[in-house]
Structures are given as C-alpha cells and as structure tokens.
Amino acid sequence: MTQLLADIKAFCLAHYEEGYDSCVECWDDKDYVEFIEEWGVKSVDDFVKEYAPIISHANEIRSTAF
Numbered sequence: 900m901t902q903l904l905a906d907i908k909a910f911c912l913a914h915y916e917e918g919y920d921s922c923v924e925c926w927d928d929k930d931y932v933e934f935i936e937e938w939g940v941k942s943v944d945d946f947v948k949e950y951a952p953i954i955s956h957a958n959e960i961r962s963t964a965f
Contacts, residue, residue: 900932903935908922908931910946911923918958923959
C-alpha cells in the first residue's frame with residue numbers, strides 16, 4: 900500500500916492542473932487510503948479510472964459557476 904499511495908500522490912501532483920488539484924490540496928494520506936480501499940484501487944490506472952467521474956463532475960460545476 901505504501902508504494903501505491905506514493906505513486907498515486909506523485910501522479911496527482913504531476914497532473915495538478917488536470918483536475919487532481921483537489922487531491923493535492925485537500926487530501927491527506929487517510930483520504931487517499933480510504934479512496935483506494937473503497938474503490939478497490941490496485942494501480943495508478945485504477946485510481947485515474949475511478950477518480951475520472953469526480954473530475955468530470957467538478958468541471959461541470961465550474962462551467963456553470965460563473
């Protein structure tokens with residue numbers, strides 16, 4: 900889990916501007932672990948797939964906010 904957590908956090912930081920800013924800014928290790936366990940994430944690719952709807956929803960909200 901430690902390596903997976905580190906890999907996901909590194910991915911989120913590297914893709915900050917692509918919707919992963921909320922992970923970098925708001926999540927601590929407990930939040931990442933909770934997401935990993937709840938969604939059965941086994942790899943960074945799994946994380947991206949499971950987190951994509953959240954990014955889509957956030958983008959939709961942003962597009963109507965102003």
